[in-house]
Amino acid sequence: MPIYLDYNATTPLDRRVLEAMQPYLTGPYGNASSVHRYGRAARDAIEQARAQVAALVGARAEQVIFTSGATESNNLALQGGAVARGRERLLYGATEHPSVLETAEALARSGVAVETIAVTREGVVDWPAFEAQLAAAPVRWVALMRANNETGVIQDVARAAQLAHDAGARLHCDAVQAAGKIELDFNALGADCLSLSAHKFYGPKGVGALLKRADLELAPLLYGGGQERGLRGGTENLAAIVGFGRAAELALAELQARAARWRRLQQRLETGLRALPGTTIFGADAPRLPNTTQFALPGWHGEALLMALDRRGVAVSSGSACASGKGQPSHVLLAMGWPREIAFGAVRVSFGCESSEADVDRLLALLAELHAQVAAA
Numbered sequence: 001m002p003i004y005l006d007y008n009a010t011t012p013l014d015r016r017v018l019e020a021m022q023p024y025l026t027g028p029y030g031n032a033s034s035v036h037r038y039g040r041a042a043r044d045a046i047e048q049a050r051a052q053v054a055a056l057v058g059a060r061a062e063q064v065i066f067t068s069g070a071t072e073s074n075n076l077a078l079q080g081g082a083v084a085r086g087r088e089r090l091l092y093g094a095t096e097h098p099s100v101l102e103t104a105e106a107l108a109r110s111g112v113a114v115e116t117i118a119v120t121r122e123g124v125v126d127w128p129a130f131e132a133q134l135a136a137a138p139v140r141w142v143a144l145m146r147a148n149n150e151t152g153v154i155q156d157v158a159r160a161a162q163l164a165h166d167a168g169a170r171l172h173c174d175a176v177q178a179a180g181k182i183e184l185d186f187n188a189l190g191a192d193c194l195s196l197s198a199h200k201f202y203g204p205k206g207v208g209a210l211l212k213r214a215d216l217e218l219a220p221l222l223y224g225g226g227q228e229r230g231l232r233g234g235t236e237n238l239a240a241i242v243g244f245g246r247a248a249e250l251a252l253a254e255l256q257a258r259a260a261r262w263r264r265l266q267q268r269l270e271t272g273l274r275a276l277p278g279t280t281i282f283g284a285d286a287p288r289l290p291n292t293t294q295f296a297l298p299g300w301h302g303e304a305l306l307m308a309l310d311r312r313g314v315a316v317s318s319g320s321a322c323a324s325g326k327g328q329p330s331h332v333l334l335a336m337g338w339p340r341e342i343a344f345g346a347v348r349v350s351f352g353c354e355s356s357e358a359d360v361d362r363l364l365a366l367l368a369e370l371h372a373q374v375a376a377a
């Protein structure tokens with residue numbers, strides 16, 4: 001049986017989520033904007049999902065804007081915020097997902113002043129440098145992810161939000177990888193808006209949300225029929241939204257149990273990795289997600305190691321799914337100050353609900369074999 005250990009790239013659809021969605025694929029087919037009974041049934045289902053998604057992050061239902069996924073949510077926050085809030089400086093974490101990085105770079109091409117926020121070798125914000133950036137000139141917008149998709153490193157977003165607010169800036173948080181893995185509280189984080197994506201916690205692909213405080217002004221990316229309070233035109237993807245809601249409900253109910261299991265698997269994996277001489281675990285001393293470990297084996301290129309493991313039936317990632325295959329070392333590890341030759345070696349293992357101790361032991365046995373091959377060469 002092949003073993004899937006790439007749950008940060010995406011998760012399978014939970015059967016209970018599919019069951020919740022199925023009636024909306026074949027049954028109620030109304031448009032949620034219609035006022036007749038068909039439309040009202042669709043609207044009720046969407047509003048229930050909105051409450052379920054809000055509950056996952058301790059927010060209010062009216063703060064949730066449904067989108068096509070977190071790429072759109074991050075674009076809406078940053079592009080929509082830049083349009084509504086003016087063109088002065090945007091600061092964004094150097095280890096953000098490409099949906100933030102590329103948006104920031106596009107904004108820079110259109111004349112917005114953008115700067116990255118440096119991180120330490122452990123992948124957390126370099127606080128003195130960040131404070132100096134905030135003090136140097138007015139900042140309108142800060143983007144900082146809650147947890148990194150490659151290393152799993154968790155950022156102190158509440159501290160960044162406090163500093164940003166004191167400096168008169170707003171803060172957007174990409175919480176895609178944190179949702180369903182660690183506790184998330186929109187209010188405690190202090191973020192002005194926050195992105196979520198259903199397919200990272202057993203929901204369907206192609207649906208996500210941007211949570212937004214009422215007093216934050218955003219301009220829509222898509223104009224249309226005024227759906228989602230005018231911030232996201234387009235007929236809602238009813239079944240996907242229902243699935244997102246159910247996945248959020250399950251993630252909240254099962255969070256502690258899932259996280260405790262992942263933490264045990266992670267410890268087992270990392271104990272085994274430390275026994276392989278010369279192995280690097282990235283962000284090892286930082287707070288990290290319970291399900292994520294990124295490492296490099298000496299003498300192995302990450303892509304080659306990924307393929308060697310794939311041939312032996314184990315699926316891992318050599319960094320973020322979007323970046324793999326580009327032949328570039330992970331921008332996350334370079335930002336953390338790792339030399340290119342070590343960053344090139346990076347492989348990411350991410351656990352999910354189906355992962356077991358037997359999976360970890362199989363992976364460790366293969367890694368020991370591959371490690372020995374290089375040592376013998």
Ligand SMILES: Cc1ncc(COP(=O)(O)O)c(C=O)c1O
Pocket residue numbers: 008009068069070071072097099145147148149174176177196197198206207208
């Ligand atoms: C941290 C992070 N942000 C954003 C995204 C994009 O999410 P989506 O696939 O919903 O567009 C991902 C997905 O890989 C991610 O890991």
